[in-house]
Amino acid sequence: xxxxxxxxxxxxxxxxxxxxxxxxxxxxxxxxxxxxxxxxxxxxxxxxxxxxxxxxxxxxxxxxxxxxxxxxxxxxxxxxxxxxxxxxxxxxxxxxxxxxxxxxxxxxxxxxxxxxxxxxxxxxxxxxxxxxxxxxxxxxxxxxxxxxxxxxxxxxxxxxxxxxxxxxxxxxxxxxxxxxxxxxxxxxxxxxxxxxxxxxxxxxxxxxxxxxxxxxxxxxxxxxxxxxxxxxxx
Amino acid sequence: xxxxxxxxxxxxxxxxxxxxxxxxxxxxxxxxxxxxxxxxxxxxxxxxxxxxxxxxxxxxxxxxxxxxxxxxxxxxxxxxxxxxxxxxxxxxxxxxxxxxxxxxxxxxxxxxxxxxxxxxxxxxxxxxxxxxxxxxxxxxxxxxxxxxxxxxxxxxxxxxxxxxxxxxxxxxxxxxxxxxxxxxxxxxxxxxxxxxxxxxxxxxxxxxxxxxxxxxxxxxxxxxxxxxxxxxxx
DNA sequence: TGTAAACTAGACGCCATTGTCTAACACGTC
DNA sequence: GACGTGTTAGACAATGGCGTCTAGTTTACA
Numbered sequence: 001x002x003x004x005x006x007x008x009x010x011x012x013x014x015x016x017x018x019x020x021x022x023x024x025x026x027x028x029x030x031x032x033x034x035x036x037x038x039x040x041x042x043x044x045x046x047x048x049x050x051x052x053x054x055x056x057x058x059x060x061x062x063x064x065x066x067x068x069x070x071x072x073x074x075x076x077x078x079x080x081x082x083x084x085x086x087x088x089x090x091x092x093x094x095x096x097x098x099x100x101x102x103x104x105x106x107x108x109x110x111x112x113x114x115x116x117x118x119x120x121x122x123x124x125x126x127x128x129x130x131x132x133x134x135x136x137x138x139x140x141x142x143x144x145x146x147x148x149x150x151x152x153x154x155x156x157x158x159x160x161x162x163x164x165x166x167x168x169x170x171x172x173x174x175x176x177x178x179x180x181x182x183x184x185x186x187x188x189x190x191x192x193x194x195x196x197x198x199x200x201x202x203x204x205x206x207x208x209x210x211x212x213x214x215x216x217x218x219x220x221x222x223x224x225x226x227x228x229x230x231x232x233x234x
Numbered sequence: 235x236x237x238x239x240x241x242x243x244x245x246x247x248x249x250x251x252x253x254x255x256x257x258x259x260x261x262x263x264x265x266x267x268x269x270x271x272x273x274x275x276x277x278x279x280x281x282x283x284x285x286x287x288x289x290x291x292x293x294x295x296x297x298x299x300x301x302x303x304x305x306x307x308x309x310x311x312x313x314x315x316x317x318x319x320x321x322x323x324x325x326x327x328x329x330x331x332x333x334x335x336x337x338x339x340x341x342x343x344x345x346x347x348x349x350x351x352x353x354x355x356x357x358x359x360x361x362x363x364x365x366x367x368x369x370x371x372x373x374x375x376x377x378x379x380x381x382x383x384x385x386x387x388x389x390x391x392x393x394x395x396x397x398x399x400x401x402x403x404x405x406x407x408x409x410x411x412x413x414x415x416x417x418x419x420x421x422x423x424x425x426x427x428x429x430x431x432x433x434x435x436x437x438x439x440x441x442x443x444x445x446x447x448x449x450x451x452x453x454x455x456x457x458x459x460x461x462x463x464x465x466x467x468x
Numbered sequence: 469t470g471t472a473a474a475c476t477a478g479a480c481g482c483c484a485t486t487g488t489c490t491a492a493c494a495c496g497t498c
Numbered sequence: 499g500a501c502g503t504g505t506t507a508g509a510c511a512a513t514g515g516c517g518t519c520t521a522g523t524t525t526a527c528a
Contacts, residue, residue, distance in 0.1 A: 022504090037274065038272050038275070039275070040274040040275030041272070041275070043484080044486070044487085045486095054507065055487090055507090056487095056505075057505060065485095127357065128361075130425055131426065169440075172418070173444075175417045175418055176441075176444055178417070180413055183413035183414075184406070186409075187379060191375065192364055206403075206410070210410055213448035214444045215447075253474075277514085279514095288476045288478095290475075291476080297517095298516080299515095299516070472526090473527105475524065476521105477520105477523100478519105478520090480517105480519080480520100481517095481518085482515105482518105483514105483516085484514095484515085485512100485514085486512085487510100487511095487513105488512105489509085490510100491507095491508095491509105492505105493505075494503100495504085495505100496502095497500105498499105
């Protein structure tokens, strides 16, 4: 399992390849075990076993358990941040098919940032070890989720500027968009379950319908109400 | 600290009082330590110290660490459930001052169920130990948060029936109400911070405004629809 | 005041884990 | 083939937690 041992990209000369592969293998295994057992419950021996590596190798790369833990957290955080901003860059630009495009965006957000492996892990970590490593998570909070609201509110502002949305406070609307997108999945994510594609889609659609009912251009028209309503409304 | 040692309510004859006080003191201390350190990280000695009780006393009441843990979790769960349904029973019945009343309700929900001590603890526990004690948390999920949606959707239906709201799917609306109520506090609760009363109030108000924009009768009016559509919608 | 139950403090064995150390092994380079 | 770097397996001491046991003390009630 986890065949990270297969020859990876050769970067420099020397034995870099092997070393790099080992490091990644260890990080992966450690993330897995830390996620399941927490910091206190995780044992270096188990990590070594999962990584198919001797215990001493772990101590060679990361001086002690805590160093390894911090490295794992930083690794997961940078991956998660990169994914978050990649998804953000796919936010719909123009107002055509707004409902469908926003729905697809919400699906991507949920699937790749919140319900995925890294997302679960980070939420778990922040809650359990947040008090023990305040600076570690605080910096992530500001650079990751903290910027999510800002970025999303700017994107919503752009749509509002084009007349596709009617929003008085963009920050609040951004937070509410994220909250609505998670509304149907919150219990699942809390319990660590992974939603199916159908569930993801349905949750996103429900969220966007309500979001557009509240912030859509005509307030109530297109926003997912049956056609009769739109007809009467206009 | 934590002077549970003061003579408590005397229930039966015998030594009940002392024993009962000890049990509660231990449960309180254990909840505190388990919450901070997790199951693996918590030590019986620390719990004993916090409870101002000898270690042996803990082993007398609860045979082993796991028994104590389960007892703590069940204790917190029943408290949290009781509070949840108490808050639910304060849901506004009639449509007068709907915005203010829904806001006050959202504040109560956040303050007493989600952002309070027990709420934080349970979220932490479910995430960290959920896999280890599936049945324990599954039953709570069904009897607590699971019923929250049902109850809330019934309450919303009552309001819709009275023409105060226009809702097509009550379950979805219920989940969205809760999600919106937490939208502004999610980051705080994730990081274990406790929102101030002002923050609670502002968050609730933002949530209810948007909820009513999407589901309020007034929102429908503004959108150019006569009130009688409330009836059609349900 | 006497008795029984509960509580305390501390010692104890047991076990898992951490982090170090050593000797042997694998592999690529000179 | 010699060499250096990285890896491995296992032994090792030290630590700390769990759960048991015992002897002595407190508490509640008759």
